Amino acid sequence: MVAGGRAASIPRRDRRAERREATRAEILVAAWGLVHERGLAELSLRDLGERVGMRAQSLYSYFESKHAIYDAMFEEGNRELLRRMEAARDSGADAEDRFRRAASTMIDFALEDPERSQLLFLRSLPGFQPSPAAYEPAVQVLQIARDGLAELGVTRPELLDLWTASVSGLTQQQLADEPGGHRWRKLLDDLIDMYLAFARPPAPRKRGTR
Amino acid sequence: MVAGGRAASIPRRDRRAERREATRAEILVAAWGLVHERGLAELSLRDLGERVGMRAQSLYSYFESKHAIYDAMFEEGNRELLRRMEAARDSGADAEDRFRRAASTMIDFALEDPERSQLLFLRSLPGFQPSPAAYEPAVQVLQIARDGLAELGVTRPELLDLWTASVSGLTQQQLADEPGGHRWRKLLDDLIDMYLAFARPPAPRKRGTR
DNA sequence: GTCTATATGTGGATAGAC
């Protein structure tokens, strides 16, 4: 069945497929560059083609549409976020420490790249909807947040919603009003204190304590 | 100086200017309609011209660019918000009641019109920056929030930032994940409780109280 | 796989006639 009569079970490098993947990756790097220079919505296939040394039409050999490029960028960004959130989850002295590290990781990820955050966290591209495959890492990120809160005894779904809304509010204010600054970023510890005081169940009072 | 020899000091209806203003208003009504039907970024001058019965190019007699139309819509939306926030400020039994009413007014204003909120509260239109004149009512809205918090004894600027970030986070989550629903909207009371418990200075302990 | 060439449709914007 395989060209050349090779059995399909023998693994073999497919140089053609490798080259193709490398070019796809190269296109994505160039796309991130353009997006950072000119803005998320200002990405044009003509500019992108020029950046990687081909005509705009030739990009269709690698991505079936402009949205497919955004989709690949969306997935790439979400995978990077998941990687960092997993690392934050697997570090830290205790549950509260892990929770605080996770929150810092999340907000720093968002603030370090405004255009990426616009793609991942706002729905601002006309007509763009991420594919389920591209969205899947985001589901895992949310699960990590849920698990982290459960470790602290916070299990009501409403309290998870309150948490994600508060953190994303802080993040979006920082990005919208003062990208690159820290006016809102430095309120994260206050937010965590405020939230935990409200959401965490009171420690059971033991006789003899205090 | 004035055509017809009239002294400039005698006020006179300028029918031409009135007609022009009426047409401008008509264009804005049509623009809001299109924006609600197809999305904020999908507004096109061709469609807009057709809606008001003229060619797209003729719109340039009333607005100098597409951005100028967005700018007028931005100002209109902000004026309406200011009007409602002033009404909320001038009602209510006590300071906390006014604060809670103001918060409800704000979030309901945002949720009732997602496209308007996208224009006013997100920076999602490529290249669009509101003019200072259009932005001015928003400054007054913020001042109302500042005054309301001061009435409650909350004066640190950081605590105002924490408040605006939290409310806008709740709002944006509702709009992004479930427009028309109330999953996040119904958390507003919790948010207010959480915030006031954290931000409001403790009541001074008086001897003989309790 | 990439190119040239070509086409359609959409969009913002300007010039000049009336």
Added chain:
DNA sequence: GTCTATCCACATATAGAC
């Protein structure tokens, strides 16, 4: 003020040469 005509930029797509 409104029109026609025109321009430019862009996304999208196809055909065929190399």
